[in-house]
Amino acid sequence: MLPVAALTLIADPIDWSPLWISLATSVTATLVTLVLGVAAAAWRERRGGAGVAVVDGIFLLPLVLPPTVVGFFLLLLFGRQGPLGKVLLRLGTSLVFSWPATVIAAAVISFPLMYLTSLAAIEQVDRHYLQAARTLGASEWRVFREVTLPLAWPGVLAGAILSFARALGEFGATLMIAGNIPGRTATIPIAIYFAVEADDIQRAMVWCAVDVAISLMLLGSLYYWTHAQVPGRARWGRR
């Protein structure tokens, strides 16, 4: 009952923008990682050898590095002196401390989860299905689109949910590259941090409650997808 009680206790009308910013950022970042993560996993699944370990290392780095370090690197990359920042500046724009920066931070940080989960899902697809598809005249693209992806889909979707959750909780890299601009880059975690810093405990509590609620919903859907939907229960047929 605490969240509801906390809501009623707040005197000022609450600024809900961090919720919308967080959701918009997480949804966009998840869509980006979904495409890039699955593409990277599909590419990786076909390759072997020593080079792959290096690529794997680069892909997984955001998972093990402190988010502030990732954010610092992104700042170096997209800042006014950075290679990408210079290009953007020439085009008359800058990403740093803008809403797209929150998406970039969240996408980079959540990419390894998407990549790892979809790689595991793709590797689990019985290769005999792929071989059968090839003998039936299917191109590699069609094999991927019509056989690999549908069969790996539950795992890919689980990866997307994990990525979404990670993107929603992203703080360190976001603060480094996007800052705290209320109404533009202030996501829920950043709103919580600055609420606590300003001694506005009630506001922090409201946002914490919102985060808990969203996380529980995500965990629920993750459970549904990994347990209720795997073969063994009804999936592709009645038996």
Add this chain to the structure above:
Amino acid sequence: MTLEVTITKRLPDFTLDVSLATDNKPLAILGPSGAGKSMLFRCIAGLERPDAGRIVLNDRILFDSRQRIQLPARERRVGMLFQHYALFPHRTVAENILFGLSQRGREEQLKRLAAAIESTHIAGLEHRYPRELSGGEQQRAALARALAIEPEALLLDEPLSALDTHLRSQMEAQLQEVFAGYERPSLLVTHNIEEAYRLGKHLLVLVRGRVAAFGDKEEVFRRPPSLEVARITGCKNFSHARALSPNVVEAVDWGCQLQVAGAIPEALAYVGIRAHHIDFTEASSSAASENNVFPCWLVRSSETPFRITLFLSIHHPPNGLGDYQLQVEVFKEKWQRFRDRPLPWHVRLSPESLLPLAE
């Protein structure tokens, strides 16, 4: 319609080195598990790349290491039936069959779908998912899917091994029907001797990647060239042997001399005889002096519903259950007739049934 394959491929344990040519008659490939049978199929279908060699199907070069030709699997038009069928679990039977027909017009698709369903007798199952089918139905559906693309060659990888005995004979009849109506090269991999014999016209015996025998199936069964081929084609009795004269060999392990019919190979190393080719003769005083007849004692026996296998010690009574030289397989009716006769009985290893074998 011909398929010619000459390939080598290094595998972890041995090198696959196969040369074969086949026409419209089914070719059965027999060999123990791990002999390279499935790898051979994957090379023909284009799922694996051989190290060297050439694969030609009806004048179409599928693979040629010298000319650097390696047609991808999708362009080979080689139909393959996988051991566990590999039906796409997320597609219905009809969608599985239509998968290979995506390039055709709608009308052509439906015509071929109907034909495939008809020829494999799976009408009524079109809208089921593979999970909802029995093993036999899955196999029919997989066969329908492979046949629908009208492949120029058909490869069946252990098509019956996942089925129970009853379904096996049904599916065997189904395969015979398919082979009869399908005048194109068809290859079938199996490790079941009887299946190979019933379904194949020609027989290739593959041992550790090598062709140990290749020819008309009756010929291979009648005159296996070597010990391993005799063993793989079901022969149970072997003895080291050396030639004494053009038609007499000494069977070292059996401690006797044997008359053989037909030519003795130069590299004679063994003599063998199939368990069901050994005769019992009426025990008479003159029996022992006849050619290839020896007194024998029963060591133990092993029964199946209709036949019995007798383990026999020849020349002398056995010293324990392991002391036997010959395995004889007889129908139980026959066994009933002489089981109560006093030992020793007499076996006859007829010269026509003896197999002189190379190493």
